[in-house]
Amino acid sequence: MKIKHFDVVVVGAGPAGLMAAEELAQRGVHVAVLERDQIPGKEKPCGGFLTAKGMVDGRIPLSLAERVTSGVSISISKQPLRQVNYENPIGVQLTREALGTYLCKRARKNGVEVYLNHEVIECKRDNGCWKITVRDTPYTVQSPLLVGADGVSSTVARLTGLRRRFTRNQLGITIQARVELSPATITERFGKRMEFYYGSNICPFGYAWIFPKHDCLYVGIGSLLSATTTSLDSYLTYFIQGHPIASTQLEGGRVSKIERALVPLTYRTGSYGEALLLVGDAAGHCSAITGEGLHYSIAAGRIAGRIGADCLARSDVSARMLRRYEHLWQREIGNDLKWGVRLRNLFFRGSQTESISFGMGLDYRFLKLAADLIVGFRSYRDLVLQAAPLFLWHRVRGLGRAKGSN
Numbered sequence: 001m002k003i004k005h006f007d008v009v010v011v012g013a014g015p016a017g018l019m020a021a022e023e024l025a026q027r028g029v030h031v032a033v034l035e036r037d038q039i040p041g042k043e044k045p046c047g048g049f050l051t052a053k054g055m056v057d058g059r060i061p062l063s064l065a066e067r068v069t070s071g072v073s074i075s076i077s078k079q080p081l082r083q084v085n086y087e088n089p090i091g092v093q094l095t096r097e098a099l100g101t102y103l104c105k106r107a108r109k110n111g112v113e114v115y116l117n118h119e120v121i122e123c124k125r126d127n128g129c130w131k132i133t134v135r136d137t138p139y140t141v142q143s144p145l146l147v148g149a150d151g152v153s154s155t156v157a158r159l160t161g162l163r164r165r166f167t168r169n170q171l172g173i174t175i176q177a178r179v180e181l182s183p184a185t186i187t188e189r190f191g192k193r194m195e196f197y198y199g200s201n202i203c204p205f206g207y208a209w210i211f212p213k214h215d216c217l218y219v220g221i222g223s224l225l226s227a228t229t230t231s232l233d234s235y236l237t238y239f240i241q242g243h244p245i246a247s248t249q250l251e252g253g254r255v256s257k258i259e260r261a262l263v264p265l266t267y268r269t270g271s272y273g274e275a276l277l278l279v280g281d282a283a284g285h286c287s288a289i290t291g292e293g294l295h296y297s298i299a300a301g302r303i304a305g306r307i308g309a310d311c312l313a314r315s316d317v318s319a320r321m322l323r324r325y326e327h328l329w330q331r332e333i334g335n336d337l338k339w340g341v342r343l344r345n346l347f348f349r350g351s352q353t354e355s356i357s358f359g360m361g362l363d364y365r366f367l368k369l370a371a372d373l374i375v376g377f378r379s380y381r382d383l384v385l386q387a388a389p390l391f392l393w394h395r396v397r398g399l400g401r402a403k404g405s406n
């Protein structure tokens, strides 16, 4: 069987994999990306909101934007939407196909060899070299270093045994509809805002979103898998057709596509092994409270590329050397991911949430903090410090109200 040799093989052409590959190639490393789909990003269910921070980190041009976003509207427990507007853009609405195609082109320009329609089905390490088998190809691919950037159900993680499968308590389940609406109606109803909906009527342990694109809306619901006992389909139907505010915002729209997907909602270490790195969703680089993963994947991908290239230059891809990758991503994005899990457990917990969040929904200071977090303007730690007194105040009031109504 023919063999193709590279210094590094990256599995998966999502933002994590393409950023890692680009960083490696820019440092003179011979790198291949193996992607199972024909068009990077096209099949990936995603809301497609990229924060301004993610744009800067990934050097993503404004020209990819379907719409520029500069405001967030939040509704809690069927209360009217309340707006938090920003002076400057807070991020962009894009499609994953546009992002994937752009990053792929850029990676190739930097010397990365991207192989589409290449699904990795086996990887084994033998004599200091990874031997990677791709479905229906007459060759194997070999490299001294392997990067698993193949998403939440990572084949690389499973085949190499680097991490156990995510448990139901570490995964979110999502459903997202594409709703067709004219660009003029979208502009009139949403302006430059995107919308978030919270409350137990939306879903048991999560939230709903409406992200306006050029000529359609991405309407989704996400919930912690372990807390979800029935399919999210009925929640989505209610949200689109029966929710007093959302149904008005979506009036006249036509659902053209529905997708379902998992998303990691956890904080995990152990993203490196002997000659092996996991990046992006494969490593759990996604916020447990917002489900935002694009920026974290981009950031972790870049770090993986830098460290991988450095280790190859020293001819040492041992776990001991690659450990620096985990140290660096922990320093850059680890705090957000850790606090995301804590906040998730605090805010989406049990029946008290309703009365607490009701009170908070009326408090603009809290709304502003929440919006700052969603758009990446505030670190999670900072949010906790600012929100803790407000939270305690509303918790006491909320519990008081709940007691009074018993």
Ligand SMILES: Cc1cc2nc3c(=O)[nH]c(=O)nc-3n(C[C@H](O)[C@H](O)[C@H](O)COP(=O)(O)OP(=O)(O)OC[C@H]3O[C@@H](n4cnc5c(N)ncnc54)[C@H](O)[C@@H]3O)c2cc1C
Residues within 6 Å of the ligand: 011, 012, 013, 014, 015, 016, 017, 034, 035, 036, 037, 040, 041, 044, 045, 046, 047, 048, 049, 050, 051, 118, 119, 120, 121, 149, 150, 151, 152, 154, 155, 174, 175, 176, 220, 261, 262, 263, 279, 280, 281, 282, 285, 286, 291, 292, 293, 294, 295, 297
């Ligand atoms: C419904 C939904 C909405 C979301 N909305 C947002 C949002 O608005 N903003 C945000 O920041 N984040 C959002 N996220 C999270 C975000 O999509 C992910 O965190 C991000 O895509 C992770 O990037 P990645 O490169 O790690 O993985 P992915 O984007 O999943 O890329 C993995 C790639 O690996 C490929 N692959 C998988 N297995 C193999 C294999 N065996 N061989 C070869 N290739 C393989 C896949 O085809 C895919 O291209 C959302 C997630 C979901 C599910």
